[in-house]
Amino acid sequence: MAMAGLYRRVLPSPPAIDFASNEGKKLFIDAIQAGTMEGFYKLISYFQTQSEPAYCGLATLSMVLNALAIDPRRKWKGPWRWFDESMLDCCEPLEKVKAEGISFGKVVCLAQCAGAEVQAFRTSQTTVDQFRQFVKKCSVSDGSHVVSSYHRATFKQTGTGHFSPIGGYHAGSDMVLILDVARFKYPPHWVPLTLLWEAMDTTDEKTGQQRGFMMISRPRRDPGLLYTLVIV
Amino acid sequence: MAMAGLYRRVLPSPPAIDFASNEGKKLFIDAIQAGTMEGFYKLISYFQTQSEPAYCGLATLSMVLNALAIDPRRKWKGPWRWFDESMLDCCEPLEKVKAEGISFGKVVCLAQCAGAEVQAFRTSQTTVDQFRQFVKKCSVSDGSHVVSSYHRATFKQTGTGHFSPIGGYHAGSDMVLILDVARFKYPPHWVPLTLLWEAMDTTDEKTGQQRGFMMISRPRRDPGLLYTLVIV
Known part of the structure; x- marks a missing residue:
């Protein structure tokens, strides 16, 4: 008797290397010692699972906003101000995202709307270097984190377009750590940076535009301070 | 004009050391090199935020069950079988947990009901050693993770009884890494093990019993296999 549904997927390896495997741990420790995991500590502290099958963009952004300690300036639950996917509703209706997912452009819009500073690049506008x-x-x-918008097929993974944050870099092997927010499917994993570039250099069929990446940072001027100055 | 609600709390330090601080990173790297962070990789891969102010016990357990790759044997969302707090409803009604929190005994019950093997100890039944x-x-x-049930006051933190998993151990300083599931409040932090013992050696006023800790492991016999044998 088969049980209904799926319990995770086997991570195709190669090309990916499971974060918690011996090889993954070795990359991690090397990268820490090389000083290229400095963004990891904050980001992993807020690692989360996308709460809906099409919420990868929202979960990715929520994680990065919490890691950057950006205050949503409104309450989440109880007395707490905090980002989760449900707080990211200012550029596209949540019901639409739930049904169809979200485009690269709308994720950029949401990050800006949340008060972050964003530099966004489609692969057509930049280079792998x-x-x-x-x-x-x-x-x-x-102080800043990279979010990648890519197609899973390049990694032999099931599924199509996906968003996740980059948790670190291993220079020796030129690999990046993808903190995959579909945690019910794949664990965090290292992939070759050039292969991630290929996976980003694909066309989103819904928008007809290329995928890409964005760097998200805390705003240079605190919007809270600005607000205070304005109302005084 | 004050904004409604709270944006996090300042972590009282000492006694705690923020995971992402320079001192916290040093403890982390030392502990990795000493081989006492081997449970960290899987556990941090499933680190989550309690989704309700009183769901610390449920979020802690859900995290540990996912880290141990225990299959809930029923669907969560879409086709996926996965633990989150809403799946942990077999020992106490969720509405009751939402309103009142959950006792040590009920968390043990839930872990067993989910198919895990549990060894649970109240401080009165064991020693700090x-x-x-x-x-x-x-x-x-x-293969196993420790869950701690403690009172926050011992660490000068706001709040009362709390559950969280232990993410690692630093032998040199005798400190443990608490992966605090109330991530909207405090970041992950290191605390002295003996102080955590004191925080566990307190009485839950609702049950009149002492707090404590439990070690949660994958079952020795796969319940899926057992089930298959039974229905054949």
Whole structure:
């Protein structure tokens, strides 16, 4: 008697390396020692599971906003102000995202609406070397994080377009750690940066545009402070 | 004009050390090199936020069950079988937990009901040295995890009784890493093991019983296999 539904998927490896495997741990420790996991600590502290099959973009963004300690300026539950997917409703109705997922452009819109500073690039507007520079830059501090929008097929994974944050960089092997928010499906895993570039350099059939990546940071000017100045 | 609600709390330090601080990172790297963070990789991969102010016990358990790759044997969302707090409803009605929280005994009941193997100890039944042995044992493998039930006041934290998993051990300083599931309030933090013992050695006023800890493991015999044998 088969049980209904699915319990995870086997991670195709290669090309990916499971974060919790011996090889994954070795990459992790090497990268820590090289100073390219400095963004990991904050980001992993807020690692979350997408709460709906089509909420990868919302979960990714919520995780990054919490890691950057950006205040949503409104209550989530009880007395607490906190980001989860349900708080990210200012660019696209949640019901629509639930049914259809979300585009690259709308995730950029949501990040800005939440008060973050965003630099976004479709693969057509940049190069793999520039992408590597952004990944490196984010890996050596905890002030900015890279979000990637890619197609899973490049990694032989099931599914199509997906969003997840990048949790760190291993320079020796030129690999990045994907903190996959579909945690019910795949564990966090390392992939070659050039392969992630290929996976981003694909077309989103819904919008007809290429995928890409964005670097999300705390705003240079605190919107809270600005607000205070304005109302005084 | 004050904004409604709260954006996190400042972690009282000492006694706690923020995981993402320089001192916290140093403890982490030392502990990795000493081999006492082996449970961390799986556990952190499923770190989650309690979705209700009184769901600390449910979020803690859900995290540990996912880290142990225990199959809930029923669907969560879409085709996926996966634990979140809403799946943990077999020992106490969720509405009651939402309103009142959950006792140590009911968390043990839920872990067993979910198919895990549990060894549970109230502080009155064991010693700080035995507790340290369990923490050490779990820190060197990823087959079992320790869940602690404690009172926050011992750490000068706001709030009362709380549950969270232990993410690792630093032998040199005798400190444990608490993966606090109230992530909207405090980040993950290191605390002295003996102080955590004191925080567990307190009385839950609702039940009149002492708090304590439990070690949760994958079942020795796969319940799926057992089920198959029974229905054949």
